[in-house]
Structure formats: structure tokens, C-alpha cells
Amino acid sequence: MVTEATAATDKIRCDACPVMCYIKPGAAGACDRYANHDGKLVRVDPHIILERTVEHGGRLVPFQAGGDWDGKIVHQPETFVTAIGAGTTYPDYKPAPFIVSSEVDGVDMVTVVTEGIFSYCGVKLKIDTDRYLGAETATVRAQGEAVGHVTTSEYGSQMLSLGGVHHLTGGSKKEGRVTCDTLMDLSNCRPVELTIDGGATVIVQAGQPPVVNGVREERMRVGCGSATIGMFAKQWHGKVDEVVVVDDHITGVLSEHQAGKLLDIPDTGIKMKGRRSTPGRYFQVADPGTGWGGTNISDPLSILGSFDPKVAKPGMSLLMVSTTGEHASYYVLDAALRPVEQEMPSSLRHSVERIQENCEPALCTVLFMAGAGGSLRAGVTDNPVRLTRSVKDALTRVTSGGAPVYVWPGGGITFMVDVTQMPAGAFGYVPTPALVAPIEFTLKLSDYAGLGGHMDYVRPLASLRQNGEFRPIPWPISGRQA
Incomplete structure (x- = not known):
């Protein structure tokens, strides 16, 4: 990292990314990650490490071959050095900012951390x-x-x-x-x-x-219309003559569905719009939308044709419900076999509530996905392909801000991580533009040497504590760590 101020302006040129900002005293660069403090280039955000405690740690699993359990988390380090706030390897030939050794269960380990600059x-x-x-x-x-x-x-x-x-x-x-x-x-x-x-x-x-x-949005659907019929057919048996579960993808009809047949539910003469797939399953009953069951309808009767007078009888009952239970109506056929809306019996209201109960809360899930390129890997070893092979051979564990990642098969190190499992503020940017995200590689020290790792830059974990270069936070149990 360039740290000298120019004699004429006292500005510092930062080489943490390709923008190469000149930063004046007391100011930060374009990324807000590096600043000029008294003529020295400093990282604005602290370097984060995770500390595992009984109060904040993960699951305590008492797996031991013999003897009493000492309460420690099995095969987990007490302290983990993340790449959050560690800095980058740009212009890429440099070793990773932190290559930290520690002992876990009597095995010498090393964690190589860097903040990757990800355009991909x-x-x-x-x-x-x-x-x-x-x-x-x-x-x-x-x-x-x-x-x-x-x-x-x-x-x-x-x-x-x-x-x-x-x-x-x-x-x-x-x-x-x-x-x-x-x-x-x-x-x-x-x-x-x-x-x-x-x-x-x-x-x-x-x-x-x-x-x-x-x-x-409150809830995620319990299933498609057909699956909903299968799950709740017994609860409707004997309480209503027909049930239609409205769904944009697969609308279900109880009397025609195999679940209804096995319960000996008689035909009702109902006629459905849309394209019949298999018995009791209909596609394209309406256009997609934000109404009933993800369709564009507000009147569920609009997806029905006329009841067959050879089969249907006045007084037959019909429940129409969406896949979340958000929408539900109860009808009785009049003398002209037209469905007339009636107050829903309590037994059917209970089944609608049961559908709602079985819907999980609606949430948004964000998976960050990136490819760790050759330049980033060069900060780990002088022969980057060896790192890739060690990841694929499960010799090296990849994490992002301490969170587990999924590494895609095939070439390269393409990974995905659930951002809610990471500490707050784990991501930054450089105005090239690209995202800056933490990535850590953990492996045995002996394997690291075999990769051609930068052994001269390995430092013990205790050295971070001595220099006060980090901010410890509790290891997240699940979800966003405050």
C-alpha cells in the first residue's frame, strides 16, 4: 500500500484498487474505505474477527469418544479472522493482507484473508x-x-x-x-x-x-393448488361437496383429483376454464397477477363454466380458496345451478385457517455470488491453480465473512453466500465500479506450504491482539449480527 504523501500537496495515492485515488489529509478516497490520516493511509473500517462464546456461539454439540463433555464447540475455532476490513491484494501480485496461523484441536491451521474486488x-x-x-x-x-x-x-x-x-x-x-x-x-x-x-x-x-x-406480503403459499388438495382433502371430506384451490400454476379441483377419488367424493358437474392437465389439475385458468392464487382475478367464479345439469344439483356446496388461504369464499348452488355466496361454515373456516397456518412466513433471501479470479488467488499462493484444486479436493475451506459458502463445481472458485449469515457492513465497493467482499481460505499449515503459499507472511493470531488491529464481535448464531 502506498503511504507516502506527495511533497507538493500532502495527498496520498492509494493503490487499493485500479482507481488509484489521490487522498488529501483528513479525507477518504472515492470508496470511503481508505483515508489520509496525518499523512498515512489507513483503513477506515476496523478489521473484524469473530469470537465464539457460550452466550453468542453456535450449537453446543456434545460429541466425544469418551470422557465428560467440556462444553466446547466441537472442531470449531474460538476465534476466526475474517477478511472484513482486511484490505485487498491489488495490484494483485502482493500476498494477502493477513495470513494468520492458529491451532485447532492440536492441528496447525492457517487462514488467508483478503477483501476481493469483484467485477464478476x-x-x-x-x-x-x-x-x-x-x-x-x-x-x-x-x-x-x-x-x-x-x-x-x-x-x-x-x-x-x-x-x-x-x-x-x-x-x-x-x-x-x-x-x-x-x-x-x-x-x-x-x-x-x-x-x-x-x-x-x-x-x-x-x-x-x-x-x-x-x-x-405475509405468507408463502403452502403448495400449488393440486398439492393443497392432496394435503387437506380429508379435512374437507363430508363438510363440502366441492373445493377449488385457485393457483396461477396448477389449480386443483377436489372431486376430480386423485385424492378425492380415493375418498369416494362424487362428481359435482363442475366445469373449469383453462387447460386440463391430469384429473383435478388445471393450467392457465387465468392470467398471472396479484389477485387470487397469483392470478389476475378478484372474482373466483370467473374461472368456472356452467355446472353440468346432468350431475350437479341445487344445494350443492362449493369452497373456493387460494393457496395461501388469504382469499376464500363459500357458495351454494341455487335452483338454476348458479353459485350463490353464503356465510362460510365454521368447519370450513377452520380448514382455511389451517392452510394459513401451514404457510411459512414470506421472506426475501439474498445470495451474493462471485468468482474468485486468478489475481485474488495469487494473494494466497504463487501458483493459483493449486488453490483451486485444493478447494475442489476439500483441503481448503472457503468462507465469506466467516459464513459458510457454496462453491460451484467446475472451473474456478465461484461461490454463493447467504448475506444474513455475515456480520453487518461486510460489503463495500470501489468506483470502477465493483463490489468488495470478504473471502477467507482455511487449511492445514502443512497443506498451505504444499500449495506454494506465502509462508514468509504467515503470522500468529496473537500478533493481531498485540497490535490491536482488529475489532472482535460475537460469532453470529443465525441471521444478521448487529
């Missing part, structure tokens, strides 16, 4: 809602700028893919800046408003319910 990064956003947010591949915008797109829906959730190098660097300067801000805010668990072309406006925040078109 993004977030995968899971939004628990049955409501229609937008068509697949529709553009997602923040502050009017394209920052991602809608991807395939999953069970009870809408999925967005945001960021990536094309939005960060391939568009206008404003698009890159807004994309970077959006990714950083989401990764730091801040709320962000997104608009989807041809679809909804949604406020998302990791670990919090989504707000769709100004309405806070």
Missing part, C-alpha cells in the same frame, strides 16, 4: 410470494436503470438475478453505478426498491417480507 459478481434474489412480479427475462430496474432480470420461478417464490459484469461495466456509467449501489445495499441487508418491466414494483430486503405494489 451479483445476487440471486428469492422472493417468497405467490403474486406475479413479471415475465421471465423481464428487465429489473433500480432508479430507472437496468440491474438484472427475472428468472425461473421456484416453488412458492419468484426469483431475480441481479448484477453481473455486463450491468456493472457494459452499460452506461450511471447503470454501472446504480447496479453497484443496488448490489451493495442488498448484500448489506438494506431495503431496495425494484421495478420490473411490465410487472410489479417490489421492495426487497434480506430476511424481511417483500412489499409488492405497496402491500406487505
Whole structure:
């Protein structure tokens, strides 16, 4: 790191990223991460380490081959050095800022930490809602700028893919800046408003319910319409003649469904709009939307045709309900076989409440995803491919801010991490633009030497304590650590 002030201006040139800011005394660089303090370049944010205690630690699991359990967490370090606040390796030939040795269960270990500068990064956003947010591949915008797109829906959730190098660097300067801000805010668990072309406006925040078109979502659907029929058929048996579970994807009809057949529920003569798939399962009963069951309807009878007079009889009862139980209506057929809405019997209200009870709370999940490139890996070893191979061979454990990550198969070190498992403020940025995120590699000291690691830069954990270069925080149990 360049720390000398220029004689003419007393400014310091920072080499923590490609922008290479000149920072005047008492000011911070463009990233707000480095500052000029009395002529020295300093990291503004403290270096974070995690300390595990009984009060704040993880699960206490008494696995021991023999003897009494001493209360310690099994095979877990008491102190873990994260990369948050550690600094970067830019311009990439330098060893990682901290290469720290410690002993865990009698084994000499080393943790190599660095804050990666990620142009190739993004977030995968899971939004628990049955409501229609937008068509697949529709553009997602923040502050009017394209920052991602809608991807395939999953069970009870809408999925967005945001960021990536094309939005960060391939568009206008404003698009890159807004994309970077959006990714950083989401990764730091801040709320962000997104608009989807041809679809909804949604406020998302990791670990919090989504707000769709100004309405806070409460619950995730219990299942598709067909699955809901299967789960609750017995509870409806003998209490109502017919049940329709309205769902944008698969609407279920009790009397036709296999669950109804096995319970000997007779045909009712009901006629459904949409495309019949298998018995009791209908596709495309309505267009997608934010109404009943993720469709665009507000009147559930609009998806019904006329009842078959050869089968249906006056007085037959019909329950129509959505997959979350948010919408439900009860009808009785009149003399002309038209459904007339009636007050719902208490026994059926109980079943609707049971559907609601079985719906999990609607939340937003943010997974930060990035590829650890060759330059970052060069800070770990002088032969970067060996680090990649050691990760794939499970000799090296990868974490991000101490949180476990999923490393994708195939080439490189492409990882995903749940941002709510990381300490607060773990993400920063550089105005190239790119995100700055922590990454740690932990392995046996002997394996590190075998990788061609930077052994001359290994320092004991105690040296950090002696120099006061860090701020300890409790190890998060789950969710965001304050």
C-alpha cells in the first residue's frame, strides 16, 4: 500500500484498487474505505474477527469418544479472522493482507484473508410470494436503470438475478453505478426498491417480507393448488361437496383429483376454464397477477363454466380458496345451478385457517455470488491453480465473512453466500465500479506450504491482539449480527 504523501500537496495515492485515488489529509478516497490520516493511509473500517462464546456461539454439540463433555464447540475455532476490513491484494501480485496461523484441536491451521474486488459478481434474489412480479427475462430496474432480470420461478417464490459484469461495466456509467449501489445495499441487508418491466414494483430486503405494489406480503403459499388438495382433502371430506384451490400454476379441483377419488367424493358437474392437465389439475385458468392464487382475478367464479345439469344439483356446496388461504369464499348452488355466496361454515373456516397456518412466513433471501479470479488467488499462493484444486479436493475451506459458502463445481472458485449469515457492513465497493467482499481460505499449515503459499507472511493470531488491529464481535448464531 502506498503511504507516502506527495511533497507538493500532502495527498496520498492509494493503490487499493485500479482507481488509484489521490487522498488529501483528513479525507477518504472515492470508496470511503481508505483515508489520509496525518499523512498515512489507513483503513477506515476496523478489521473484524469473530469470537465464539457460550452466550453468542453456535450449537453446543456434545460429541466425544469418551470422557465428560467440556462444553466446547466441537472442531470449531474460538476465534476466526475474517477478511472484513482486511484490505485487498491489488495490484494483485502482493500476498494477502493477513495470513494468520492458529491451532485447532492440536492441528496447525492457517487462514488467508483478503477483501476481493469483484467485477464478476451479483445476487440471486428469492422472493417468497405467490403474486406475479413479471415475465421471465423481464428487465429489473433500480432508479430507472437496468440491474438484472427475472428468472425461473421456484416453488412458492419468484426469483431475480441481479448484477453481473455486463450491468456493472457494459452499460452506461450511471447503470454501472446504480447496479453497484443496488448490489451493495442488498448484500448489506438494506431495503431496495425494484421495478420490473411490465410487472410489479417490489421492495426487497434480506430476511424481511417483500412489499409488492405497496402491500406487505405475509405468507408463502403452502403448495400449488393440486398439492393443497392432496394435503387437506380429508379435512374437507363430508363438510363440502366441492373445493377449488385457485393457483396461477396448477389449480386443483377436489372431486376430480386423485385424492378425492380415493375418498369416494362424487362428481359435482363442475366445469373449469383453462387447460386440463391430469384429473383435478388445471393450467392457465387465468392470467398471472396479484389477485387470487397469483392470478389476475378478484372474482373466483370467473374461472368456472356452467355446472353440468346432468350431475350437479341445487344445494350443492362449493369452497373456493387460494393457496395461501388469504382469499376464500363459500357458495351454494341455487335452483338454476348458479353459485350463490353464503356465510362460510365454521368447519370450513377452520380448514382455511389451517392452510394459513401451514404457510411459512414470506421472506426475501439474498445470495451474493462471485468468482474468485486468478489475481485474488495469487494473494494466497504463487501458483493459483493449486488453490483451486485444493478447494475442489476439500483441503481448503472457503468462507465469506466467516459464513459458510457454496462453491460451484467446475472451473474456478465461484461461490454463493447467504448475506444474513455475515456480520453487518461486510460489503463495500470501489468506483470502477465493483463490489468488495470478504473471502477467507482455511487449511492445514502443512497443506498451505504444499500449495506454494506465502509462508514468509504467515503470522500468529496473537500478533493481531498485540497490535490491536482488529475489532472482535460475537460469532453470529443465525441471521444478521448487529
